[in-house]
Amino acid sequence: MTVTNPQKPAAPxxxxxxxxxxxxxxxxxxxxxxxxxxxxxxPDETVTTLFEAARWAASSYNSQPWNFVYAKxxxxxxxxxxxxxxxxxxxxxxxxxxxxxxxxxTLFTPPGQSAAVPWPTHAFDSGAAWANLALQAxxxxxxxxxxxxxxxxxxRSELAVPTAYDIHAVVxxxxxxxxxxxxEAFQAAETPNGRKPIAAFVHRGRFSDGL
Numbered sequence: 001m002t003v004t005n006p007q008k009p010a011a012p013x014x015x016x017x018x019x020x021x022x023x024x025x026x027x028x029x030x031x032x033x034x035x036x037x038x039x040x041x042x043p044d045e046t047v048t049t050l051f052e053a054a055r056w057a058a059s060s061y062n063s064q065p066w067n068f069v070y071a072k073x074x075x076x077x078x079x080x081x082x083x084x085x086x087x088x089x090x091x092x093x094x095x096x097x098x099x100x101x102x103x104x105x106t107l108f109t110p111p112g113q114s115a116a117v118p119w120p121t122h123a124f125d126s127g128a129a130w131a132n133l134a135l136q137a138x139x140x141x142x143x144x145x146x147x148x149x150x151x152x153x154x155x156r157s158e159l160a161v162p163t164a165y166d167i168h169a170v171v172x173x174x175x176x177x178x179x180x181x182x183x184e185a186f187q188a189a190e191t192p193n194g195r196k197p198i199a200a201f202v203h204r205g206r207f208s209d210g211l
Contacts, residue, residue: 018192031138032192033145035092036181037174042072042097046140050173053136059125065105066126069159072098080158081170086149089170091183093147096172101155102130102146103165126168137173145172 018029051068059065071077073096081099082090093099104126108119130146137144146169155167179190199211 016192018194021197027135027138031135032143034143034176034190035145035172035186036177036179036190037092037095037097037143037172038177038181039095040097040175041074042142042173042175046142047072047098049140050133050136050144054129054133057125057129057132059128060119060121061108061110063105063108063119063122063125065108065119065122066129067103067105067165069101069103069161070098077159081155084150084154084158085147085170086151089147089149092186093145093170093172095177095181096145096174097142098173100133100171100173101159101161101167102126102169102171103161103167105165107164123166123168130169130171133171141175142173143176146170147172 016030018032020029047070054066054068055064057064057066069077069081071081073094078099081101082094085093104122106118106122107116108122109116134144134146148169150167150170152167155161155170156163161167179187182190202211203209204211
């Protein structure tokens with residue numbers, strides 16, 4: 001069954017200062033990582049749609065190393081995840097409707113082999129799955145904000161993450177709210193940020209060459 005994206009609800013009015021230098025779909029420019037979320041609960045069917053989008057990410061040998069652990073705001077595991085976050089992230093993330101821990105299996109059994117070996121692309125591939133999830137959230141009228149500020153050892157213990165899995169990020173998902181919902185220290189930064197020009201990170205032929 002193909003999921004039809006619901007019409008986006010009205011979002012708080014914030015002008016998007018982003019202007020692409022070259023033609024791209026609006027989706028890529030419109031997606032950003034807010035911290036201000038409303039108290040709206042996220043439906044289970046929307047959660048599964050996010051993970052369905054992640055499911056279709058590309059991966060080396062179709063290894064699909066990504067694994068996600070999630071909890072909605074009204075579930076006991078949500079508080080456990082919040083407890084693993086840095087103090088700064090605990091100031092806003094509890095308002096999210098959903099928290100997702102992104103992990104990846106560092107081992108894979110290649111075709112024709114019988115033993116698992118360390119897999120060099122597990123993080124790269126899982127990043128692709130996270131990107132799919134974030135873009136699907138945008139299409140569905142929600143926003144996703146990935147956080148690196150968390151205690152990895154505590155995440156592993158609290159959520160029983162196996163030792164063969166690396167822990168990459170904790171993602172907050174919610175319906176975007178007005179910046180006034182945030183502590184004052186966060187309000188000034190609650191706007192889409194910019195990007196380097198492609199000439200700063202794209203090289204034609206050699207790393208030392210320009211675009």
